[in-house]
Amino acid sequence: MNHDEAARLLGPYQDGELDLATCLKLEEHLAGCALCQKTLAGQKELVELIHAETPRYKPSPFLKTRLEAALRAEKTLPSAKSSWNPAALAWMYSGMATAVMALLAVGVFLTQGMPxxxxxxxxxxxxxxxxxxxxxxxxxxxxxxxxxxxxxxxxxxxxxxxxxxxxxxxxxxxxxxxxxxxxxxxxxxxxxxxxxxxxxxxxxxxxxxxxxxxxxxxxxxxxxxxxxxxxxxxxxxxxxxxxxxxxxxxxxxxxxx
Ligand SMILES: [Zn+2]
Known part of the structure:
Protein backbone atom coordinates (compact mmCIF):
# COMPACT_ATOMS: atom_id res chain seq x y z
CA MET A 1 0.00 0.00 0.00
CA ASN A 2 1.43 3.37 -0.94
CA HIS A 3 1.41 6.48 1.22
CA ASP A 4 -1.45 8.31 -0.53
CA GLU A 5 -3.70 5.31 -0.27
CA ALA A 6 -2.76 4.81 3.39
CA ALA A 7 -3.30 8.47 4.25
CA ARG A 8 -6.79 8.32 2.76
CA LEU A 9 -7.68 5.24 4.83
CA LEU A 10 -6.48 6.52 8.22
CA GLY A 11 -9.90 7.94 9.13
CA PRO A 12 -11.90 4.84 8.26
CA TYR A 13 -9.18 2.81 9.99
CA GLN A 14 -9.57 4.80 13.17
CA ASP A 15 -13.32 4.32 12.94
CA GLY A 16 -12.94 0.56 12.64
CA GLU A 17 -14.54 0.59 9.21
CA LEU A 18 -11.87 -1.26 7.25
CA ASP A 19 -11.99 -4.92 6.42
CA LEU A 20 -9.32 -7.14 7.90
CA ALA A 21 -7.11 -7.43 4.82
CA THR A 22 -7.04 -3.64 4.34
CA CYS A 23 -6.35 -3.14 8.06
CA LEU A 24 -3.32 -5.39 7.85
CA LYS A 25 -1.96 -3.70 4.74
CA LEU A 26 -2.45 -0.30 6.33
CA GLU A 27 -0.76 -1.39 9.55
CA GLU A 28 2.15 -2.67 7.51
CA HIS A 29 2.50 0.75 5.88
CA LEU A 30 1.98 2.52 9.22
CA ALA A 31 4.86 0.61 10.79
CA GLY A 32 7.26 2.20 8.33
CA CYS A 33 5.74 5.63 7.74
CA ALA A 34 6.38 8.33 10.33
CA LEU A 35 4.08 10.78 8.58
CA CYS A 36 1.08 8.44 8.70
CA GLN A 37 1.86 7.60 12.34
CA LYS A 38 1.86 11.30 13.11
CA THR A 39 -1.41 11.90 11.26
CA LEU A 40 -3.07 9.02 13.06
CA ALA A 41 -1.82 10.26 16.44
CA GLY A 42 -3.18 13.71 15.58
CA GLN A 43 -6.57 12.25 14.72
CA LYS A 44 -6.63 10.34 17.99
CA GLU A 45 -5.79 13.48 19.93
CA LEU A 46 -8.58 15.31 18.17
CA VAL A 47 -11.05 12.57 19.05
CA GLU A 48 -9.90 12.70 22.66
CA LEU A 49 -10.21 16.47 22.71
CA ILE A 50 -13.68 16.40 21.24
CA HIS A 51 -14.62 13.65 23.62
CA ALA A 52 -13.31 15.62 26.60
CA GLU A 53 -14.81 18.96 25.55
CA THR A 54 -18.19 17.79 24.34
CA PRO A 55 -21.14 17.76 26.72
CA ARG A 56 -22.44 14.24 27.11
CA TYR A 57 -25.89 13.32 26.04
CA LYS A 58 -27.52 10.17 24.82
CA PRO A 59 -28.13 10.38 21.08
CA SER A 60 -30.89 8.49 19.36
CA PRO A 61 -29.70 5.37 17.56
CA PHE A 62 -30.66 6.94 14.26
CA LEU A 63 -28.51 10.02 14.66
CA LYS A 64 -25.45 8.52 13.01
CA THR A 65 -27.49 7.37 10.03
CA ARG A 66 -29.17 10.76 9.68
CA LEU A 67 -25.87 12.61 9.98
CA GLU A 68 -24.25 10.46 7.35
CA ALA A 69 -27.21 10.86 5.02
CA ALA A 70 -27.17 14.64 5.49
CA LEU A 71 -23.44 14.82 4.90
CA ARG A 72 -23.67 12.69 1.81
CA ALA A 73 -26.48 14.85 0.48
CA GLU A 74 -24.22 17.86 0.75
CA LYS A 75 -21.62 15.94 -1.23
CA THR A 76 -19.12 16.51 1.51
CA LEU A 77 -18.96 12.78 2.08
CA PRO A 78 -19.03 10.83 -1.20
CA SER A 79 -19.03 7.49 0.56
CA ALA A 80 -19.25 6.89 4.26
CA LYS A 81 -17.05 3.83 3.98
CA SER A 82 -14.20 5.13 1.92
CA SER A 83 -13.50 8.74 2.72
CA TRP A 84 -12.54 10.89 5.61
CA ASN A 85 -12.85 14.61 5.78
CA PRO A 86 -13.34 17.22 8.49
CA ALA A 87 -17.10 17.17 8.05
CA ALA A 88 -17.09 13.58 9.15
CA LEU A 89 -15.94 14.76 12.56
CA ALA A 90 -19.57 15.54 13.21
CA TRP A 91 -20.01 11.81 13.34
CA MET A 92 -18.11 11.76 16.59
CA TYR A 93 -20.93 13.55 18.29
CA SER A 94 -23.00 10.46 17.75
CA GLY A 95 -21.62 9.06 20.96
CA MET A 96 -19.72 6.27 19.31
CA ALA A 97 -16.42 8.00 19.91
CA THR A 98 -16.40 6.56 23.40
CA ALA A 99 -16.66 3.03 22.11
CA VAL A 100 -14.02 3.60 19.46
CA MET A 101 -11.64 5.10 21.99
CA ALA A 102 -12.17 2.23 24.39
CA LEU A 103 -11.36 -0.27 21.66
CA LEU A 104 -8.32 1.70 20.55
CA ALA A 105 -7.12 1.79 24.13
CA VAL A 106 -7.49 -1.97 24.37
CA GLY A 107 -5.54 -2.35 21.16
CA VAL A 108 -2.76 -0.13 22.38
CA PHE A 109 -2.24 -1.41 25.91
CA LEU A 110 -2.30 -5.14 25.53
CA THR A 111 1.06 -5.45 23.92
CA GLN A 112 3.70 -6.55 26.40
CA GLY A 113 4.75 -9.77 28.10
CA MET A 114 3.23 -12.26 25.67
CA PRO A 115 4.78 -14.28 22.88
ZN1 LIG B 1 2.36 6.97 4.89
Missing part, protein backbone atom coordinates in the same frame (compact mmCIF):
# COMPACT_ATOMS: atom_id res chain seq x y z
CA UNK A 116 4.51 -12.37 19.62
CA UNK A 117 2.03 -14.77 18.08
CA UNK A 118 -0.22 -14.59 21.16
CA UNK A 119 -0.21 -10.80 20.95
CA UNK A 120 -1.11 -11.01 17.30
CA UNK A 121 -3.92 -13.42 18.12
CA UNK A 122 -5.35 -11.06 20.76
CA UNK A 123 -5.14 -8.16 18.31
CA UNK A 124 -6.96 -10.27 15.72
CA UNK A 125 -9.60 -11.18 18.28
CA UNK A 126 -10.15 -7.54 19.24
CA UNK A 127 -10.19 -6.47 15.61
CA UNK A 128 -12.66 -9.18 14.67
CA UNK A 129 -15.10 -7.78 17.22
CA UNK A 130 -14.26 -4.13 16.54
CA UNK A 131 -14.57 -4.15 12.77
CA UNK A 132 -17.76 -6.20 12.70
CA UNK A 133 -15.79 -8.79 10.88
CA UNK A 134 -16.20 -11.73 13.20
CA UNK A 135 -17.24 -14.23 10.54
CA UNK A 136 -16.81 -14.90 6.84
CA UNK A 137 -19.07 -17.90 7.08
CA UNK A 138 -21.81 -17.94 9.69
CA UNK A 139 -23.01 -21.40 10.57
CA UNK A 140 -23.54 -23.60 13.59
CA UNK A 141 -22.90 -26.64 11.45
CA UNK A 142 -19.36 -28.02 11.47
CA UNK A 143 -20.08 -29.70 8.13
CA UNK A 144 -20.64 -26.26 6.62
CA UNK A 145 -17.78 -24.44 8.31
CA UNK A 146 -15.10 -27.03 7.61
CA UNK A 147 -15.62 -27.29 3.83
CA UNK A 148 -15.77 -23.49 3.62
CA UNK A 149 -12.01 -23.40 4.30
CA UNK A 150 -11.27 -25.83 1.48
CA UNK A 151 -9.75 -23.91 -1.42
CA UNK A 152 -9.04 -20.97 0.87
CA UNK A 153 -6.34 -22.71 2.89
CA UNK A 154 -3.77 -25.35 2.00
CA UNK A 155 -4.76 -27.40 5.04
CA UNK A 156 -7.98 -28.58 6.57
CA UNK A 157 -8.73 -27.49 10.14
CA UNK A 158 -10.76 -29.81 12.32
CA UNK A 159 -14.00 -28.13 13.24
CA UNK A 160 -15.56 -29.42 16.42
CA UNK A 161 -19.05 -28.51 17.59
CA UNK A 162 -19.44 -27.87 21.32
CA UNK A 163 -23.04 -26.68 21.20
CA UNK A 164 -24.19 -29.41 23.55
CA UNK A 165 -21.63 -28.24 26.12
CA UNK A 166 -22.67 -24.58 26.04
CA UNK A 167 -20.01 -23.36 23.63
CA UNK A 168 -21.85 -23.34 20.29
CA UNK A 169 -19.92 -23.07 17.06
CA UNK A 170 -21.12 -19.97 15.23
CA UNK A 171 -18.85 -19.66 12.21
CA UNK A 172 -15.45 -19.29 10.64
CA UNK A 173 -13.17 -16.66 9.23
CA UNK A 174 -9.96 -16.43 7.28
CA UNK A 175 -7.36 -14.49 9.24
CA UNK A 176 -3.63 -13.78 9.17
CA UNK A 177 -1.34 -14.92 11.97
CA UNK A 178 2.35 -15.68 12.17
CA UNK A 179 2.79 -14.39 8.58
CA UNK A 180 0.34 -16.81 7.04
CA UNK A 181 -3.34 -17.36 6.34
CA UNK A 182 -4.99 -19.22 9.19
CA UNK A 183 -8.42 -20.56 10.04
CA UNK A 184 -10.30 -18.78 12.82
CA UNK A 185 -13.16 -20.84 14.19
CA UNK A 186 -15.60 -18.80 16.26
CA UNK A 187 -17.45 -20.08 19.28
CA UNK A 188 -19.87 -18.30 21.54
CA UNK A 189 -20.24 -18.48 25.30
CA UNK A 190 -23.18 -16.41 26.51
CA UNK A 191 -22.36 -12.91 25.18
CA UNK A 192 -18.68 -13.62 24.69
CA UNK A 193 -16.80 -14.95 21.70
CA UNK A 194 -13.84 -17.26 21.39
CA UNK A 195 -11.56 -17.10 18.38
CA UNK A 196 -9.84 -20.45 17.89
CA UNK A 197 -6.94 -20.05 15.46
CA UNK A 198 -5.65 -23.21 13.79
CA UNK A 199 -2.66 -23.61 11.49
CA UNK A 200 -0.06 -26.27 10.68
CA UNK A 201 2.85 -26.53 13.09
CA UNK A 202 5.26 -27.60 10.34
CA UNK A 203 7.27 -24.39 10.54
CA UNK A 204 7.29 -24.08 14.30
CA UNK A 205 5.31 -25.28 17.29
CA UNK A 206 3.93 -22.49 19.44
CA UNK A 207 4.78 -21.98 23.08
CA UNK A 208 1.98 -23.75 24.91
CA UNK A 209 0.27 -22.49 28.02
CA UNK A 210 -1.87 -19.59 29.12
CA UNK A 211 -1.05 -15.92 28.75
CA UNK A 212 -3.19 -13.08 30.02
CA UNK A 213 -3.23 -9.43 29.17
CA UNK A 214 -5.82 -6.81 30.07
CA UNK A 215 -8.60 -9.29 30.53
CA UNK A 216 -7.86 -11.34 27.45
CA UNK A 217 -6.74 -14.92 27.90
CA UNK A 218 -4.82 -16.84 25.27
CA UNK A 219 -4.26 -20.58 25.49
CA UNK A 220 -1.98 -22.24 22.99
CA UNK A 221 -1.08 -25.83 22.26
CA UNK A 222 0.07 -28.09 19.46
CA UNK A 223 -1.64 -31.32 18.55
CA UNK A 224 -1.84 -33.62 15.53
CA UNK A 225 0.45 -31.41 13.49
CA UNK A 226 -1.53 -28.25 14.17
CA UNK A 227 -1.00 -25.17 16.32
CA UNK A 228 -4.01 -23.97 18.25
CA UNK A 229 -4.56 -20.61 19.92
CA UNK A 230 -7.81 -19.91 21.75
CA UNK A 231 -8.43 -16.23 22.55
CA UNK A 232 -11.26 -14.72 24.57
CA UNK A 233 -12.25 -12.26 27.23
CA UNK A 234 -14.01 -15.15 28.95
CA UNK A 235 -12.90 -16.10 32.45
CA UNK A 236 -9.82 -18.29 32.65
CA UNK A 237 -11.69 -21.32 33.94
CA UNK A 238 -14.28 -21.22 31.20
CA UNK A 239 -11.64 -20.85 28.53
CA UNK A 240 -9.68 -23.77 30.03
CA UNK A 241 -12.86 -25.87 30.00
CA UNK A 242 -13.37 -24.95 26.35
CA UNK A 243 -9.79 -25.86 25.46
CA UNK A 244 -10.09 -29.18 27.33
CA UNK A 245 -13.11 -30.11 25.26
CA UNK A 246 -11.49 -29.07 21.97
CA UNK A 247 -8.38 -31.07 22.84
CA UNK A 248 -10.43 -34.12 23.77
CA UNK A 249 -12.25 -34.04 20.44
CA UNK A 250 -9.26 -33.35 18.23
CA UNK A 251 -8.23 -36.63 16.67
CA UNK A 252 -4.54 -37.44 16.47
CA UNK A 253 -4.37 -38.47 12.84
CA UNK A 254 -6.15 -36.19 10.47
CA UNK A 255 -8.66 -38.08 8.36
CA UNK A 256 -7.78 -38.06 4.67
CA UNK A 257 -10.08 -35.84 2.65
Missing amino acids: EVDREAVANHVRSLQANHLMDVASTDQHTVKPWFAGRLDYSPQVVDLGASGYPLIGGRLDVLDHRDVAAIIYQRRKHYINLFIWPSDAESIRSGLFTRDGYHVIGWTKAGMNYLAVSELGEKELRDFVGMIQAQTVESRPGE
Whole structure:
Protein backbone atom coordinates (compact mmCIF):
# COMPACT_ATOMS: atom_id res chain seq x y z
CA MET A 1 0.00 0.00 0.00
CA ASN A 2 1.43 3.37 -0.94
CA HIS A 3 1.41 6.48 1.22
CA ASP A 4 -1.45 8.31 -0.53
CA GLU A 5 -3.70 5.31 -0.27
CA ALA A 6 -2.76 4.81 3.39
CA ALA A 7 -3.30 8.47 4.25
CA ARG A 8 -6.79 8.32 2.76
CA LEU A 9 -7.68 5.24 4.83
CA LEU A 10 -6.48 6.52 8.22
CA GLY A 11 -9.90 7.94 9.13
CA PRO A 12 -11.90 4.84 8.26
CA TYR A 13 -9.18 2.81 9.99
CA GLN A 14 -9.57 4.80 13.17
CA ASP A 15 -13.32 4.32 12.94
CA GLY A 16 -12.94 0.56 12.64
CA GLU A 17 -14.54 0.59 9.21
CA LEU A 18 -11.87 -1.26 7.25
CA ASP A 19 -11.99 -4.92 6.42
CA LEU A 20 -9.32 -7.14 7.90
CA ALA A 21 -7.11 -7.43 4.82
CA THR A 22 -7.04 -3.64 4.34
CA CYS A 23 -6.35 -3.14 8.06
CA LEU A 24 -3.32 -5.39 7.85
CA LYS A 25 -1.96 -3.70 4.74
CA LEU A 26 -2.45 -0.30 6.33
CA GLU A 27 -0.76 -1.39 9.55
CA GLU A 28 2.15 -2.67 7.51
CA HIS A 29 2.50 0.75 5.88
CA LEU A 30 1.98 2.52 9.22
CA ALA A 31 4.86 0.61 10.79
CA GLY A 32 7.26 2.20 8.33
CA CYS A 33 5.74 5.63 7.74
CA ALA A 34 6.38 8.33 10.33
CA LEU A 35 4.08 10.78 8.58
CA CYS A 36 1.08 8.44 8.70
CA GLN A 37 1.86 7.60 12.34
CA LYS A 38 1.86 11.30 13.11
CA THR A 39 -1.41 11.90 11.26
CA LEU A 40 -3.07 9.02 13.06
CA ALA A 41 -1.82 10.26 16.44
CA GLY A 42 -3.18 13.71 15.58
CA GLN A 43 -6.57 12.25 14.72
CA LYS A 44 -6.63 10.34 17.99
CA GLU A 45 -5.79 13.48 19.93
CA LEU A 46 -8.58 15.31 18.17
CA VAL A 47 -11.05 12.57 19.05
CA GLU A 48 -9.90 12.70 22.66
CA LEU A 49 -10.21 16.47 22.71
CA ILE A 50 -13.68 16.40 21.24
CA HIS A 51 -14.62 13.65 23.62
CA ALA A 52 -13.31 15.62 26.60
CA GLU A 53 -14.81 18.96 25.55
CA THR A 54 -18.19 17.79 24.34
CA PRO A 55 -21.14 17.76 26.72
CA ARG A 56 -22.44 14.24 27.11
CA TYR A 57 -25.89 13.32 26.04
CA LYS A 58 -27.52 10.17 24.82
CA PRO A 59 -28.13 10.38 21.08
CA SER A 60 -30.89 8.49 19.36
CA PRO A 61 -29.70 5.37 17.56
CA PHE A 62 -30.66 6.94 14.26
CA LEU A 63 -28.51 10.02 14.66
CA LYS A 64 -25.45 8.52 13.01
CA THR A 65 -27.49 7.37 10.03
CA ARG A 66 -29.17 10.76 9.68
CA LEU A 67 -25.87 12.61 9.98
CA GLU A 68 -24.25 10.46 7.35
CA ALA A 69 -27.21 10.86 5.02
CA ALA A 70 -27.17 14.64 5.49
CA LEU A 71 -23.44 14.82 4.90
CA ARG A 72 -23.67 12.69 1.81
CA ALA A 73 -26.48 14.85 0.48
CA GLU A 74 -24.22 17.86 0.75
CA LYS A 75 -21.62 15.94 -1.23
CA THR A 76 -19.12 16.51 1.51
CA LEU A 77 -18.96 12.78 2.08
CA PRO A 78 -19.03 10.83 -1.20
CA SER A 79 -19.03 7.49 0.56
CA ALA A 80 -19.25 6.89 4.26
CA LYS A 81 -17.05 3.83 3.98
CA SER A 82 -14.20 5.13 1.92
CA SER A 83 -13.50 8.74 2.72
CA TRP A 84 -12.54 10.89 5.61
CA ASN A 85 -12.85 14.61 5.78
CA PRO A 86 -13.34 17.22 8.49
CA ALA A 87 -17.10 17.17 8.05
CA ALA A 88 -17.09 13.58 9.15
CA LEU A 89 -15.94 14.76 12.56
CA ALA A 90 -19.57 15.54 13.21
CA TRP A 91 -20.01 11.81 13.34
CA MET A 92 -18.11 11.76 16.59
CA TYR A 93 -20.93 13.55 18.29
CA SER A 94 -23.00 10.46 17.75
CA GLY A 95 -21.62 9.06 20.96
CA MET A 96 -19.72 6.27 19.31
CA ALA A 97 -16.42 8.00 19.91
CA THR A 98 -16.40 6.56 23.40
CA ALA A 99 -16.66 3.03 22.11
CA VAL A 100 -14.02 3.60 19.46
CA MET A 101 -11.64 5.10 21.99
CA ALA A 102 -12.17 2.23 24.39
CA LEU A 103 -11.36 -0.27 21.66
CA LEU A 104 -8.32 1.70 20.55
CA ALA A 105 -7.12 1.79 24.13
CA VAL A 106 -7.49 -1.97 24.37
CA GLY A 107 -5.54 -2.35 21.16
CA VAL A 108 -2.76 -0.13 22.38
CA PHE A 109 -2.24 -1.41 25.91
CA LEU A 110 -2.30 -5.14 25.53
CA THR A 111 1.06 -5.45 23.92
CA GLN A 112 3.70 -6.55 26.40
CA GLY A 113 4.75 -9.77 28.10
CA MET A 114 3.23 -12.26 25.67
CA PRO A 115 4.78 -14.28 22.88
CA GLU A 116 4.51 -12.37 19.62
CA VAL A 117 2.03 -14.77 18.08
CA ASP A 118 -0.22 -14.59 21.16
CA ARG A 119 -0.21 -10.80 20.95
CA GLU A 120 -1.11 -11.01 17.30
CA ALA A 121 -3.92 -13.42 18.12
CA VAL A 122 -5.35 -11.06 20.76
CA ALA A 123 -5.14 -8.16 18.31
CA ASN A 124 -6.96 -10.27 15.72
CA HIS A 125 -9.60 -11.18 18.28
CA VAL A 126 -10.15 -7.54 19.24
CA ARG A 127 -10.19 -6.47 15.61
CA SER A 128 -12.66 -9.18 14.67
CA LEU A 129 -15.10 -7.78 17.22
CA GLN A 130 -14.26 -4.13 16.54
CA ALA A 131 -14.57 -4.15 12.77
CA ASN A 132 -17.76 -6.20 12.70
CA HIS A 133 -15.79 -8.79 10.88
CA LEU A 134 -16.20 -11.73 13.20
CA MET A 135 -17.24 -14.23 10.54
CA ASP A 136 -16.81 -14.90 6.84
CA VAL A 137 -19.07 -17.90 7.08
CA ALA A 138 -21.81 -17.94 9.69
CA SER A 139 -23.01 -21.40 10.57
CA THR A 140 -23.54 -23.60 13.59
CA ASP A 141 -22.90 -26.64 11.45
CA GLN A 142 -19.36 -28.02 11.47
CA HIS A 143 -20.08 -29.70 8.13
CA THR A 144 -20.64 -26.26 6.62
CA VAL A 145 -17.78 -24.44 8.31
CA LYS A 146 -15.10 -27.03 7.61
CA PRO A 147 -15.62 -27.29 3.83
CA TRP A 148 -15.77 -23.49 3.62
CA PHE A 149 -12.01 -23.40 4.30
CA ALA A 150 -11.27 -25.83 1.48
CA GLY A 151 -9.75 -23.91 -1.42
CA ARG A 152 -9.04 -20.97 0.87
CA LEU A 153 -6.34 -22.71 2.89
CA ASP A 154 -3.77 -25.35 2.00
CA TYR A 155 -4.76 -27.40 5.04
CA SER A 156 -7.98 -28.58 6.57
CA PRO A 157 -8.73 -27.49 10.14
CA GLN A 158 -10.76 -29.81 12.32
CA VAL A 159 -14.00 -28.13 13.24
CA VAL A 160 -15.56 -29.42 16.42
CA ASP A 161 -19.05 -28.51 17.59
CA LEU A 162 -19.44 -27.87 21.32
CA GLY A 163 -23.04 -26.68 21.20
CA ALA A 164 -24.19 -29.41 23.55
CA SER A 165 -21.63 -28.24 26.12
CA GLY A 166 -22.67 -24.58 26.04
CA TYR A 167 -20.01 -23.36 23.63
CA PRO A 168 -21.85 -23.34 20.29
CA LEU A 169 -19.92 -23.07 17.06
CA ILE A 170 -21.12 -19.97 15.23
CA GLY A 171 -18.85 -19.66 12.21
CA GLY A 172 -15.45 -19.29 10.64
CA ARG A 173 -13.17 -16.66 9.23
CA LEU A 174 -9.96 -16.43 7.28
CA ASP A 175 -7.36 -14.49 9.24
CA VAL A 176 -3.63 -13.78 9.17
CA LEU A 177 -1.34 -14.92 11.97
CA ASP A 178 2.35 -15.68 12.17
CA HIS A 179 2.79 -14.39 8.58
CA ARG A 180 0.34 -16.81 7.04
CA ASP A 181 -3.34 -17.36 6.34
CA VAL A 182 -4.99 -19.22 9.19
CA ALA A 183 -8.42 -20.56 10.04
CA ALA A 184 -10.30 -18.78 12.82
CA ILE A 185 -13.16 -20.84 14.19
CA ILE A 186 -15.60 -18.80 16.26
CA TYR A 187 -17.45 -20.08 19.28
CA GLN A 188 -19.87 -18.30 21.54
CA ARG A 189 -20.24 -18.48 25.30
CA ARG A 190 -23.18 -16.41 26.51
CA LYS A 191 -22.36 -12.91 25.18
CA HIS A 192 -18.68 -13.62 24.69
CA TYR A 193 -16.80 -14.95 21.70
CA ILE A 194 -13.84 -17.26 21.39
CA ASN A 195 -11.56 -17.10 18.38
CA LEU A 196 -9.84 -20.45 17.89
CA PHE A 197 -6.94 -20.05 15.46
CA ILE A 198 -5.65 -23.21 13.79
CA TRP A 199 -2.66 -23.61 11.49
CA PRO A 200 -0.06 -26.27 10.68
CA SER A 201 2.85 -26.53 13.09
CA ASP A 202 5.26 -27.60 10.34
CA ALA A 203 7.27 -24.39 10.54
CA GLU A 204 7.29 -24.08 14.30
CA SER A 205 5.31 -25.28 17.29
CA ILE A 206 3.93 -22.49 19.44
CA ARG A 207 4.78 -21.98 23.08
CA SER A 208 1.98 -23.75 24.91
CA GLY A 209 0.27 -22.49 28.02
CA LEU A 210 -1.87 -19.59 29.12
CA PHE A 211 -1.05 -15.92 28.75
CA THR A 212 -3.19 -13.08 30.02
CA ARG A 213 -3.23 -9.43 29.17
CA ASP A 214 -5.82 -6.81 30.07
CA GLY A 215 -8.60 -9.29 30.53
CA TYR A 216 -7.86 -11.34 27.45
CA HIS A 217 -6.74 -14.92 27.90
CA VAL A 218 -4.82 -16.84 25.27
CA ILE A 219 -4.26 -20.58 25.49
CA GLY A 220 -1.98 -22.24 22.99
CA TRP A 221 -1.08 -25.83 22.26
CA THR A 222 0.07 -28.09 19.46
CA LYS A 223 -1.64 -31.32 18.55
CA ALA A 224 -1.84 -33.62 15.53
CA GLY A 225 0.45 -31.41 13.49
CA MET A 226 -1.53 -28.25 14.17
CA ASN A 227 -1.00 -25.17 16.32
CA TYR A 228 -4.01 -23.97 18.25
CA LEU A 229 -4.56 -20.61 19.92
CA ALA A 230 -7.81 -19.91 21.75
CA VAL A 231 -8.43 -16.23 22.55
CA SER A 232 -11.26 -14.72 24.57
CA GLU A 233 -12.25 -12.26 27.23
CA LEU A 234 -14.01 -15.15 28.95
CA GLY A 235 -12.90 -16.10 32.45
CA GLU A 236 -9.82 -18.29 32.65
CA LYS A 237 -11.69 -21.32 33.94
CA GLU A 238 -14.28 -21.22 31.20
CA LEU A 239 -11.64 -20.85 28.53
CA ARG A 240 -9.68 -23.77 30.03
CA ASP A 241 -12.86 -25.87 30.00
CA PHE A 242 -13.37 -24.95 26.35
CA VAL A 243 -9.79 -25.86 25.46
CA GLY A 244 -10.09 -29.18 27.33
CA MET A 245 -13.11 -30.11 25.26
CA ILE A 246 -11.49 -29.07 21.97
CA GLN A 247 -8.38 -31.07 22.84
CA ALA A 248 -10.43 -34.12 23.77
CA GLN A 249 -12.25 -34.04 20.44
CA THR A 250 -9.26 -33.35 18.23
CA VAL A 251 -8.23 -36.63 16.67
CA GLU A 252 -4.54 -37.44 16.47
CA SER A 253 -4.37 -38.47 12.84
CA ARG A 254 -6.15 -36.19 10.47
CA PRO A 255 -8.66 -38.08 8.36
CA GLY A 256 -7.78 -38.06 4.67
CA GLU A 257 -10.08 -35.84 2.65
ZN1 LIG B 1 2.36 6.97 4.89
